[in-house]
Amino acid sequence: MSNSTPSSPRVRFAPSPTGYLHVGGARTALFNWLFARHFGGTFILRIEDTDFERSSEEMVQGILDGMSWLRLKWDEGPFYQSQRLALYRETAEKLVATGHAYYCFCTKEELDARRQEAAKAGGPAMYDRRCRTIPAQDAATRKAAGEPCAVRFLVPDGGSTSFDDAVFGKVEFANAEIEDFVLLRSDGVPTYHLSVVADDIDMRLTHIIRGADHISNTPKQVLQYRALGADLPVFGHVPLILGPDKTRLSKRHGATSVLAYKEMGILPEAFRNFLALLGWSPGPAHKEREIFSSEDLIQRFTLEGISKSNAVFDNNKLAWFNTEYIRACESQKLLPLIEEEWRAAEFTPNRTPQEILAAIDLLKPRARSLRDFAGLFRAYFSDSFEYDPPAVAKFLADDSLPPLLRELASRYATAPEFSEASAEETLRTFAAEKGLKAGALINGSRVALTGQAVAPSLFAVMALLGRDRVVQRLTDVAKPPSDG
RNA sequence: GGCGCCAUGGUGUAAUUGGUUAACACGUCGCCCUCUCAAGGCGAAGAGUUCGGGUUCGAUCCCCGAUGGCGCUACCA
Numbered sequence: 202m203s204n205s206t207p208s209s210p211r212v213r214f215a216p217s218p219t220g221y222l223h224v225g226g227a228r229t230a231l232f233n234w235l236f237a238r239h240f241g242g243t244f245i246l247r248i249e250d251t252d253f254e255r256s257s258e259e260m261v262q263g264i265l266d267g268m269s270w271l272r273l274k275w276d277e278g279p280f281y282q283s284q285r286l287a288l289y290r291e292t293a294e295k296l297v298a299t300g301h302a303y304y305c306f307c308t309k310e311e312l313d314a315r316r317q318e319a320a321k322a323g324g325p326a327m328y329d330r331r332c333r334t335i336p337a338q339d340a341a342t343r344k345a346a347g348e349p350c351a352v353r354f355l356v357p358d359g360g361s362t363s364f365d366d367a368v369f370g371k372v373e374f375a376n377a378e379i380e381d382f383v384l385l386r387s388d389g390v391p392t393y394h395l396s397v398v399a400d401d402i403d404m405r406l407t408h409i410i411r412g413a414d415h416i417s418n419t420p421k422q423v424l425q426y427r428a429l430g431a432d433l434p435v436f437g438h439v440p441l442i443l444g445p446d447k448t449r450l451s452k453r454h455g456a457t458s459v460l461a462y463k464e465m466g467i468l469p470e471a472f473r474n475f476l477a478l479l480g481w482s483p484g485p486a487h488k489e490r491e492i493f494s495s496e497d498l499i500q501r502f503t504l505e506g507i508s509k510s511n512a513v514f515d516n517n518k519l520a521w522f523n524t525e526y527i528r529a530c531e532s533q534k535l536l537p538l539i540e541e542e543w544r545a546a547e548f549t550p551n552r553t554p555q556e557i558l559a560a561i562d563l564l565k566p567r568a569r570s571l572r573d574f575a576g577l578f579r580a581y582f583s584d585s586f587e588y589d590p591p592a593v594a595k596f597l598a599d600d601s602l603p604p605l606l607r608e609l610a611s612r613y614a615t616a617p618e619f620s621e622a623s624a625e626e627t628l629r630t631f632a633a634e635k636g637l638k639a640g641a642l643i644n645g646s647r648v649a650l651t652g653q654a655v656a657p658s659l660f661a662v663m664a665l666l667g668r669d670r671v672v673q674r675l676t677d678v679a680k681p682p683s684d685g
Numbered sequence: 686g687g688c689g690c691c692a693u694g695g696u697g698u699a700a701u702u703g704g705u706u707a708a709c710a711c712g713u714c715g716c717c718c719u720c721u722c723a724a725g726g727c728g729a730a731g732a733g734u735u736c737g738g739g740u741u742c743g744a745u746c747c748c749c750g751a752u753g754g755c756g757c758u759a760c761c762a
Contacts, residue, residue, distance in 0.1 A: 417757035
C-alpha cells in the first residue's frame, strides 16, 4: 500500500469540546501522534467547536490538560473551528456555485415533521431533496431577500461512493443511501461534514486516522473532496473501545475522562502503553512482551497493525501496566508525580529528600498506584499517620503484644548499632529469649511502625525509618490510642 | 427498519498470509518462597478459532448464508 511509507505525513486529532478527553479520543490522539512521529510527520490539534450550544471553554481546557498529561505534544495548533468560519462559508458558496450544493429553505420544524411522518409510514427517513428543484435564480433571490436557508450538498443520483480504508479495505456506499446533508446551517455555522473537509484540505492533511464511528460519514466527505477537486487523503478508521459489557464505553462503565485515570494514580506512560495495545498490535513482537516504551511504539507503529474489531477496556490489565511502570520507573522520576499526589491530598512529608527517595525505592515494588504514596504509605514520609483498624485487628489484637514491643523498643534504644541486619538479629534474639515465634513480633512491629498490615520487609522498613522512630513507634503503640 | 462494519479462551492480542498439539500477556486457581502483602519461580484450568454450508489433499486464514455485536441513519460531532 502506498500509505505504508508516506513521506512527511500530516495528521490531526480533532476533538469536539462537548465533553472531556475520553478514552477513545485519547487513543485516537495517541495513534495519530505515533503515526506522525514514526514517519517524521506533523501532528495537528484542531478543536471542532462549531456546536456552540454544547461546546465550552472548560471542555477545551480539559482536552488540553488530558493531552498534556499523556505527553502528546502537537506540532501545529490548536486551531479552533469557531475562528475559521469564513473558510467554511467560502467553501459552501464555492460548492453552490459549481452546482454541487444548493440552498434549502425547509425549516427544522418542517424537516422534523416530515421525518416523523416518514418513520410512521416506514419509509426512508432521508431528506426528500425537495429544494433541489428550486431554480438557482429563485433560490438566490429568496436568499437575497433574507429568507433563511441552509446549504445542502447535492449527492449524485446514481452510482456509489467508495474509498480504500487503510484499516478496513474498500468500503462502498450506494449514493442512493446518502442523504443531501447540510453543509451550512441557516445561521451560517457549518456542520461537521463541511468543516472537517474544508479544514482537512486547508491544513493539507494526508492521513485521516479517526474512530470507526466515522466510517459512515466518510462517503459524504469523499464526495466533497471530489466536488472541490481536492486529492483524497488516506482514511484509516480505528475500531472502537467498548466497556466490559461490550457496549460503547460510557459513563456507566466508570471513568471515561482520561484525567480520571490521572486522579486514580495511573502513570501516563502506563496508560499510553495500555491504550496503544487496544486495537493495535506490533505483530509477532507482541508475543514476546507487552511493555513498549514510547520509542518502541513510535518505531513500530504503522496502520497495518490496527485491528478491525472493537476492543474491550480491561481495568485489570491497566492496573498491571501501572504496577509494572511504577516499579520500573526511577524514583527520581517518580518523585514529581508523587509530590503532585501529596499536594492533591494536602499531605506534607517531613523527611529529607534523600530519605524520601530511599522510601520510594523501597515502596515502589508494591505500589499499585501513585495514590498509594499519599495514602497507604504515609508512615514512611511523615510521623502523622493512621493505624489501619483491620491491620491492628489482625496483628496487634493480642494484649500481650504491646508490652513486648515496648521491651523490644528499649533493646533497640540501647543496641550498640542499628542496621537492617542488626535490627533483625535483635528481634530474633529477643523472640528466642521469650520463647516466641519471631513472626508474631515481626507482624506486630510492622503494624506499629507503618500502620499497615502490608509493607516491605520489616527490617528494611526499620533501617529506613531509623532507630529513633522505630523506638518511638514501638513504644507509642503500647499506649492506648489517645490524642494526648 | 435501512445502510455499513466486525467476529480467535473471561479480556487484549499472535499464528511465517491455506499446512502449528492454535501461541503470548492480563485475569483466575494451585504449589514454592516467606515476616505481611506484592513481586518472583513452578504448574493448572480455560478457545478446536460464533454457527452452518462450500472451495481445497488440507482451512483461524478464501467464498456464501445465518446469528450476534457495534456504528451511522440531525440545520451534533
